[in-house]
Amino acid sequence: xxxxDLGERSGVPLATVKYYLREGLLPPxxxxxxxxxxxxxxxxxxxxxxxxxxxxGRIPVATVREVLAHVDDDSLGLTVRLGAALxxxxxxxxxxxxxxxxxxxxxxxxxxxxxxxxxxxxVDELLARLGWSAAxxxxxxxxAHRALVATxxxxxxxxxxxxxxxxxPYARTMEQAAAHDLDRMEQLPTPREQTExxxxxxxxxxxxxxxxxxLAQCEESNRxxxx
Amino acid sequence: xxxxDLGERSGVPLATVKYYLREGLLPPxxxxxxxxxxxxxxxxxxxxxxxxxxxxGRIPVATVREVLAHVDDDSLGLTVRLGAALxxxxxxxxxxxxxxxxxxxxxxxxxxxxxxxxxxxxVDELLARLGWSAAxxxxxxxxAHRALVATxxxxxxxxxxxxxxxxxPYARTMEQAAAHDLDRMEQLPTPREQTExxxxxxxxxxxxxxxxxxLAQCEESNRxxxx
Numbered sequence: 001x002x003x004x005d006l007g008e009r010s011g012v013p014l015a016t017v018k019y020y021l022r023e024g025l026l027p028p029x030x031x032x033x034x035x036x037x038x039x040x041x042x043x044x045x046x047x048x049x050x051x052x053x054x055x056x057g058r059i060p061v062a063t064v065r066e067v068l069a070h071v072d073d074d075s076l077g078l079t080v081r082l083g084a085a086l087x088x089x090x091x092x093x094x095x096x097x098x099x100x101x102x103x104x105x106x107x108x109x110x111x112x113x114x115x116x117x118x119x120x121x122x123v124d125e126l127l128a129r130l131g132w133s134a135a136x137x138x139x140x141x142x143x144a145h146r147a148l149v150a151t152x153x154x155x156x157x158x159x160x161x162x163x164x165x166x167x168x169p170y171a172r173t174m175e176q177a178a179a180h181d182l183d184r185m186e187q188l189p190t191p192r193e194q195t196e197x198x199x200x201x202x203x204x205x206x207x208x209x210x211x212x213x214x215l216a217q218c219e220e221s222n223r224x225x226x227x
Numbered sequence: 228x229x230x231x232d233l234g235e236r237s238g239v240p241l242a243t244v245k246y247y248l249r250e251g252l253l254p255p256x257x258x259x260x261x262x263x264x265x266x267x268x269x270x271x272x273x274x275x276x277x278x279x280x281x282x283x284g285r286i287p288v289a290t291v292r293e294v295l296a297h298v299d300d301d302s303l304g305l306t307v308r309l310g311a312a313l314x315x316x317x318x319x320x321x322x323x324x325x326x327x328x329x330x331x332x333x334x335x336x337x338x339x340x341x342x343x344x345x346x347x348x349x350v351d352e353l354l355a356r357l358g359w360s361a362a363x364x365x366x367x368x369x370x371a372h373r374a375l376v377a378t379x380x381x382x383x384x385x386x387x388x389x390x391x392x393x394x395x396p397y398a399r400t401m402e403q404a405a406a407h408d409l410d411r412m413e414q415l416p417t418p419r420e421q422t423e424x425x426x427x428x429x430x431x432x433x434x435x436x437x438x439x440x441x442l443a444q445c446e447e448s449n450r451x452x453x454x
Contacts (some may be wrong), residue, residue: 011384039433048386078452083445086344091441092434098253127442134449135442144441151434154283157238159275160427162435165347169407173400178443180396182451200387202441207319208389208413209440210433212398214318214361214371215354218310222361224409225305 003029006039017047025050025064050203055204058113060092071195078191085199091147119153125164130171131156189194230256233266237274244274252277252291276423284318284430299421305418312426318374345388346380352391357398404436 008012020026026046030039046068053059053067058146070076070084123145140146155162181201188194253273273295280286280294297303297311303390309389350372354363367373382389398423408428412421 010386027333031436045386051388052382052385056385057354081446082448086441092437111317111426132442132446135446138445142442142445144438144445148435148438148442151431151438155279155397155431155435157432158283159237159272160279160431167435167439168409170404170436171404171443173403174436174439174448176400177397177440178447181444182447184393193259198444202444204378204382204385204387206437206440207434208375208382208394209397209401210319210393211375211378212401213404213433213436214313214429215359215369215375216398216401217313218365218369219359219362219426220402220405220409221306221309 001039001044002036003039006043006047010051012051016051020047021049023061023065025068031148037166045100045193045196047198052200052204057089059203063088063090067199071192071199074192078194081191081200085195086202087143089199089202091143101205113153115157116149116153119149119155122152122162122164122167123149126167126171129164129168130175132171228266228271229263230266233270233274237271237278239274239278243278247274247277250288250292252288252295272420272423276427279427280430284316286430290315290317294426298419298426301419305421308418308422309425312422313429314370316426316429318370340380342384343376343380345383346376349379349389349391349394350376351397353394356391356395357402359398 001009003017004014005011007017008018017026021028026043029043030041031037050064050068053064055063059067067085067088070081070088073081076084124127124136135142135145138145140149152162181198185194185197185201187196228236230244231241233239234244243254248255253270256266256270258264277291277295280291281288281408286294294312295310295314297315300308300311303311351363362369362372365372367376379389408425412424412428415421415424
């Protein structure tokens with residue numbers, strides 16, 4: 001299809017499509033003559049992903065470019081490819097502005113900050129009890145690990161200390177959700193499409209999950225306490 | 228304790244404590260003479276909650292005030308009190324800027340927007356299959372319901388259509404999480420403390436949940452595909 005058709009089928013304004021092309025977020029089409037290029041279904045899929053990351057996920061263009069570089073890296077094994085793409089996404093750390101920049105670096109500040117030290121120990125214990133050996137081994141290399149420690153340190157500092165028994169049921173349900181995610185991902189034919197799906201799911205599915213949680217809270221509260 | 232002690236024990240700067248008092252986010256202390264007032268553990272608890280909502284949850288002061296008005300309303304039954312406090316919190320809707328303002332109102336736009344209509348049907352089917360009768364009955368009155376429909380409409384528009392089979396396992400895990408939330412909440416002695424806990428959990432626990440999900444994805448991917 002031509003560029004105009006790509007815009008029309010995706011519902012993305014043509015000027016925006018051209019901007020994504022210039023920024024390298026969308027690979028160039030196959031040139032058919034001096035003024036025209038052909039685009040295919042893979043361009044349409046990529047265009048939707050880019051649009052969703054930028055407009056729904058509010059992810060900065062430079063970050064989108066970095067994530068896509070990993071998505072497109074056919075030299076990587078699937079775990080590393082998925083990991084690299086997902087790690088490049090922003091990680092929400094429930095962190096008070098003005099607090100030590102905990103999400104930024106590894107655990108070296110732990111010695112100076114009792115809340116941080118408590119959070120570090122808590123995550124260690126949690127991962128050990130879950131038997132999540134890869135997550136333990138990667139430790140603070142993983143941005144999700146760092147963001148989790150930072151969030152728990154903030155909660156601890158604010159007077160909401162949690163323990164591993166509090167977190168275990170949530171971690172177990174997230175384990176089930178992750179297995180379901182990968183089941184769904186495996187239905188896609190190529191590693192590239194699989195990685196694209198994982199990125200879309202991580203970036204876009206979070207509001208779905210959070211609102212399901214709020215609905216479930218309301219439902220369970222109705223069941224227990226009536227209206 | 229005196230105001231200065233309140234600041235010290237909470238770790239919140241005194242100027243900030245005074246600002247929260249002026250804004251009515253913290254109830255006044257018990258006046259002991261012309262220049263002094265006494266504060267107690269309930270002030271400390273409230274101060275931590277306010278600080279957490281504003282600094283970790285990034286919730287606007289006016290919204291915090293509204294949420295706390297429901298938390299403090301002893302005339303309400305527990306379900307309504309919880310519901311009112313949680314409903315007043317911001318709800319993340321994965322919505323493209325420039326898209327129709329779906330989260331703003333009830334379903335009247337559905338007729339004009341096929342994506343919105345599909346999302347409406349999907350949420351109806353999901354709630355029916357879950358047997359979440361309160362959530363069905365409340366429907367678009369609930370901001371979580373509206374935000375969920377808006378998010379699914381956006382995903383549909385962007386070419387990521389989901390069906391009830393996709394959502395059911397997530398909803399079931401959120402149901403378990405909600406039951407665990409309320410179990411924990413019920414350990415607190417008064418309806419006010421219980422509602423405070425629910426608000427803190429809704430506003431602050433979300434980054435914990437999302438980062439556990441990312442960690443679980445990485446772990447499961449390692450298990451299935453190796454490193």
